[in-house]
Amino acid sequence: MPTDFTPIASFAGGVLIGLSAVLLMALQGRIAGVSGIAAGLLPPWSGPASWRIAFLAGLVGAAAVAGWVLRIEITQTVTTDGSTLVFGGLLVGVGTVLGSGCTSGHGVCGLARFSVRSLAAVATFMATAGLTVFAVRHLAG
Amino acid sequence: MKEIATALVSGLLFGAGLLLSGMADPAKVLNFLDIAGTWDPSLAFVMGGAVLTTAIGYRFALRPPRPLLADRFDLPRTTGIDGRLIGGAALFGVGWGLVGYCPGPAFVGLGLGSASAAIFVLALLAGLGLGRVLSAGNALGPEAAVPQDG
Structure with a gap:
């Protein structure tokens, strides 16, 4: 199913994501990596968890405010069945711990720091994600 | 505060x-x-x-x-590219490509009241926990279990 190409809104949204990352670094000295922030809530624990919960609550809260308070219509199409959702979620979880980050930690913060590790990680997950979509949509379909 | x-x-x-x-x-x-x-x-x-x-x-x-x-x-203090980084990123990419959710948008989906996002987030948390157990048992120590780049 095609989706609209939205270069301006997408770039502007990216700028907001960047501002969020800069804010967290300038004030708290932390990388805005969602997988790392969430993983820190699970054992083995080290350091305080309250800021992690607050950041994730912000992610959830932004959507809740946009959808239920501001009544903005937000398109989200998930065609994946339940077992694939579970399998995909597990892979994303294990993969981001072993690979030390996801689209935000490596893809935004890491690339912005010119980290070679992050560049390698981004190239790898983009490649396997693209191959997976190709296999699901064009080979298996 | x-x-x-x-x-x-x-x-x-x-x-x-x-x-x-x-x-x-x-x-x-x-x-x-x-x-x-x-x-x-x-x-x-x-x-x-x-x-x-x-x-x-x-x-x-x-x-x-x-x-x-x-x-x-x-x-992040880690430098150098190793199999763990590439292997982990490869697994993450497969999961991302299967569903279209990476961690950030999944939490946003939770706030939109999506049941799919809720299922994905629960599995994601289980996967994160599993990844930390695997890392800790890998003689890398708890330090290595913390995703340091993001």
């Missing part, structure tokens, strides 16, 4: 960015990954805007000896 407020505002901004950019919709993400099909290059513009803003902002944010509200900058 300031730490919690900062993290909350940062999370809200991040979530607003994901919503505005269209990345809260897995269909849009999957179409970015589907170059051979219904390709939608929007995600490249999201990353462009985010990386550009962060790269410029970090130049100023990292200039003082320490952050405004903390004792030190908590930056």
